[in-house]
Amino acid sequence: MTNSTEQFIRQLAQDARPVRPLARPHARAAIWLALTIAYIALVLLVMPARHDLSSTLSEPSFIIEQIAALATGVAAAVAAFATVVPGQNRKWALLPLFPFVIWLGSLGPGCMQELRRFGLQALPLQHSLWCFPFIVMLGALPAIGMTVMLRRGAPLTPHITAALGGLAAAGIGNLGVRIIHPEDVSVMLLVWHVGGVMILCALAASVGVYLFNWRAIVAASQNTDR
Amino acid sequence: MTAIFLTDLEMTDSATPDNHLGQLMQAAQSGDAEAYTQLLNEITPRIRQIVRRYRYFMAADAIEDLVQDILLSVHSVRATYDPSRPFMPWLLAISRNRLADGARRYARGTAHEVSVESVEVTFSRGRANTTLEAYGDSQALEQAIAALPPIQRDAIRMLKLGEMSLKEAADASNTTVGALKIATHRAMAALRKLMKGQ
Numbered sequence: 001m002t003n004s005t006e007q008f009i010r011q012l013a014q015d016a017r018p019v020r021p022l023a024r025p026h027a028r029a030a031i032w033l034a035l036t037i038a039y040i041a042l043v044l045l046v047m048p049a050r051h052d053l054s055s056t057l058s059e060p061s062f063i064i065e066q067i068a069a070l071a072t073g074v075a076a077a078v079a080a081f082a083t084v085v086p087g088q089n090r091k092w093a094l095l096p097l098f099p100f101v102i103w104l105g106s107l108g109p110g111c112m113q114e115l116r117r118f119g120l121q122a123l124p125l126q127h128s129l130w131c132f133p134f135i136v137m138l139g140a141l142p143a144i145g146m147t148v149m150l151r152r153g154a155p156l157t158p159h160i161t162a163a164l165g166g167l168a169a170a171g172i173g174n175l176g177v178r179i180i181h182p183e184d185v186s187v188m189l190l191v192w193h194v195g196g197v198m199i200l201c202a203l204a205a206s207v208g209v210y211l212f213n214w215r216a217i218v219a220a221s222q223n224t225d226r
Numbered sequence: 227m228t229a230i231f232l233t234d235l236e237m238t239d240s241a242t243p244d245n246h247l248g249q250l251m252q253a254a255q256s257g258d259a260e261a262y263t264q265l266l267n268e269i270t271p272r273i274r275q276i277v278r279r280y281r282y283f284m285a286a287d288a289i290e291d292l293v294q295d296i297l298l299s300v301h302s303v304r305a306t307y308d309p310s311r312p313f314m315p316w317l318l319a320i321s322r323n324r325l326a327d328g329a330r331r332y333a334r335g336t337a338h339e340v341s342v343e344s345v346e347v348t349f350s351r352g353r354a355n356t357t358l359e360a361y362g363d364s365q366a367l368e369q370a371i372a373a374l375p376p377i378q379r380d381a382i383r384m385l386k387l388g389e390m391s392l393k394e395a396a397d398a399s400n401t402t403v404g405a406l407k408i409a410t411h412r413a414m415a416a417l418r419k420l421m422k423g424q
Binding site: 004005006007008009010011012013014015016017018019020021022024084085086087088152153154156214217218219220221222223 | 254255256257260262263266270290293294297298301302304305306307309311312315316317318319323324327396401403404405408411412
């Protein structure tokens with residue numbers, strides 16, 4: 001071993017402080033989920049729920065859609081936390097795929113019905129813009145929390161990690177919006193809600209390398225060890 | 227770019243079982259500096275072997291820099307090691323990622339380099355705005371540098387102000403390139419804080 005590396009190792013060991021091992025990905029996802037659901041519940045206490053909520057809750061299609069959206073968010077959160085643990089199987093990143101397909105599928109029959117009823121030219125795609133601030137409000141804080149938690153891990157796949165984190169926050173945020181926002185046109189939901197979630201994922205993926213990179217992680221570790 | 231296909235076998239040594247390294251890391255996580263030194267000493271030859279195999283075209287100094295980068299990364303994310311899981315796949319994933327990261331940086335760097343056949347001996351045109359450039363508060367910066375601990379102050383003076391290379395600065399200060407990197411990181415963070423507080 002060269003002298004320089006020997007000295008480097010001595011310095012690393014000398015500066016090292018005790019660290020608490022990170023909890024397993026599903027446990028970290030559970031913590032994030034509990035905080036996120038508490039936050040969404042708090043927002044729902046302040047914001048009035050949609051006027052037809054009690055009747056909507058008895059519709060199987062609405063229930064399946066919300067469970068699938070929630071499952072997509074939960075699976076994406078577990079997958080995101082798994083991607084920052086070295087040595088974890090990369091197939092974890094595919095975990096949200098199945099619930100996401102069910103989420104899309106839950107909107108399928110409604111879309112087909114609306115297509116037959118209105119035709120391609122007259123599909124009802126007008127969307128009220130007032131729900132946009134709620135999407136941001138419901139998704140932003142969970143996304144920030146997710147980013148802070150993910151930055152404690154290793155930035156092995158920054159783009160994928162960020163996309164999964166974005167999917168988790170946006171998927172669960174979407175659930176909150178559906179409870180507040182009285183819109184049930186499947187085509188509109190597919191385009192604006194699922195499409196919006198996809199755009200947020202793509203945006204998150206594009207900035208992933210700025211959020212999760214070795215330079216920042218090494219600098220943060222040195223500040224802690226100092 | 228060289229494709230990186232590392233297998234567990236490349237980092238497995240039958241004389242040192244995986245759980246032994248895992249136990250050392252567990253002790254290191256709880257603050258045992260001796261166990262941590264032993265762990266780093268044991269994994270360094272394996273890391274070096276991999277770096278040499280996949281970066282055989284690099285000079286010895288550059289290989290050692292890369293080994294130290296990987297060690298620094300291992301150190302930075304040591305909290306991500308789960309003592310109930312095998313150690314080697316964890317180390318392997320970090321090494322592979324840092325090697326690929328280094329290759330990407332190398333590719334980006336060379337993509338922006340311009341090969342110049344003949345360099346002009348004199349300047350062909352005047353320098354722009356040299357007298358109008360806005361400077362920060364240089365006196366405050368000088369005071370902030372003076373307030374740094376000696377090793378950080380020397381690192382800044384040699385590397386940032388003196389524009390010495392890491393190797394030259396390490397030789398001049400009788401320290402290592404890795405130690406200088408750490409000192410510079412810390413000094414820059416401290417200066418940012420100090421200058422914000424001005």
